[in-house]
Amino acid sequence: MNEIMDIKKAVDRLSPDNAKSILRLVLHQIRLLKEQTASPEGAAAGLMELYDRLMTYDDRKLSWDPDPGCTHVHIVTGESFAGSMKLALRELGRADTHKIVTLNDNYAIGPIGGLDTPEGRQARRDWFKHNIAAALEDDADSEAEYDALLRKLDQIPEQAEIIVWASRSVYEQTGMRYALHLLRHKPNAIRVCDACAICDTLDKRPDHSETYRRSGEIVPDKLREALLQAEHGSRLSAGDIRRLAEEWTAIAEQGGVLRIWRDGAVREVPADHFDPYLLEMLEQVTNAADAGGFVKAARIVGAAIGHCEQDIGDAYFEYRLRELIYAGVLEVRGIPAGLRYYSVRRK
Structure with missing residues (x-):
């Protein structure tokens, strides 16, 4: 009974905007589980993390405020992957020094031109509103989410290493390029890691072979191994960061609504490609x-x-x-x- 009262108090403390955002996250995780497009462990970890945050809610904890001693910031695409990453970092004892920024939007679809401007973001929201039946877009919420993302990236301490995770998924590859576009002026050391490729290598043996299509499919225990392997990856040079950020700009300027991953590159294809x-x-x-x-x-x-x-x-x-x-x-x-x-x- 006490726990039910605590839940009621936690919900009552939420503002309407926060309540809507949290409901969207919960529904998204349930949807991924129903469609079996995410690992149950990752989705469950994300839901438990959300529960813990709500039950200890205060304005400081719901805002993203990395500790000055933060050593690493992981930028991931999708709530499922973020849930698995949080659990893996916690099990490695790194939750205090390793923080996570999640890109929730799917930049493989929809217009992406001019996202640095209110007009470009509105054009993208309008396309989703008119074409994607399942879209739960809200103008005010979307702008708030964009502002929150910029604030999180701006608050990354200068000494923290940034790791952007991207597998062979076009969803993650477009997200990675957008992240580097936003990070292009940061002084931090940056590396890009592919959790799927690392796990593919770790899993290869004569009697077993497993191929992951996206990072959200990786269970937390495998992700722990990928995190340890990622420590040995090379950092991006200034030229690498500039090249990938420019790739984002070039893709965005094409003006289409569908992109795929082919021959090691993000490529725009006609809307009726599939x-x-x-x-x-x-x-x-x-x-x-x-x-x-x-x-x-x-x-x-x-x-x-x-x-x-x-x-x-x-x-x-x-x-x-x-x-x-x-x-x-x-x-x-x-x-x-x-x-x-x-x-x-x-x-």
Whole structure:
């Protein structure tokens, strides 16, 4: 009973904006677990971390304020990876000196031009609002999140080494380049580490081979080993940082809404790049069709995520499925307001 009262008090102390932000984080973690696109351990660690923060809430603790003795700052992409990273650092006894900054936005999709300006950020929010059914974007919240990110990066102590984590995932590769664009004037030593590549090497043996598509799939015990290995990585030169930051600028200026990771680079592709692939997935899951030949949208998108080498997320696939409906390629039954609410078949 006392614990229930403590939870009530913790919730009552939250401002409306903080409450909405926390609810989004919780729903995002549950969604990742339902879709099996994140490790259960990482998602659970993120939720437990959030619980601990809420139960000991005060303004100082919810603001990101690294200790002056902070030695490392890890910049990661996605809440699932952040949860695993927090747990791994805690188990290594480094939670006090190693801090985490999380990039939550998926820069593989949507316009990314001019994000340093209010107009560019508004254009991106507008695109999500008009095209991504699952988007929980709010103008005020998004601007607050952007300001909070800049504040966190600005507060990194000069002596702290910055480690930006990016695997072969285009979601992480675009995030890494954006991070280096924002960090390009910082005096700190910076290195880029690939947790998936490190774990692939550690796991290779004759009787076992596991390949990770994104860092969020790595369980915390494997991530601990990756953290120890990362200490031996080389630091980026000023030229490396400038090159990667300029790559972000060049990609952003192209003006498209879809990027993939191919041949070791982030490349823009047409918005309908995955349309033939989605139609192929529809053919592969026709055994799940009902008597009328309709297949649930969630089943098609789930198959697309499971077989795709690109890590762009389910929201973009669902957006293109709706575009195929609007183009007359697919017939729809139900209301395309979310994956659970409609089914499609070839026209």
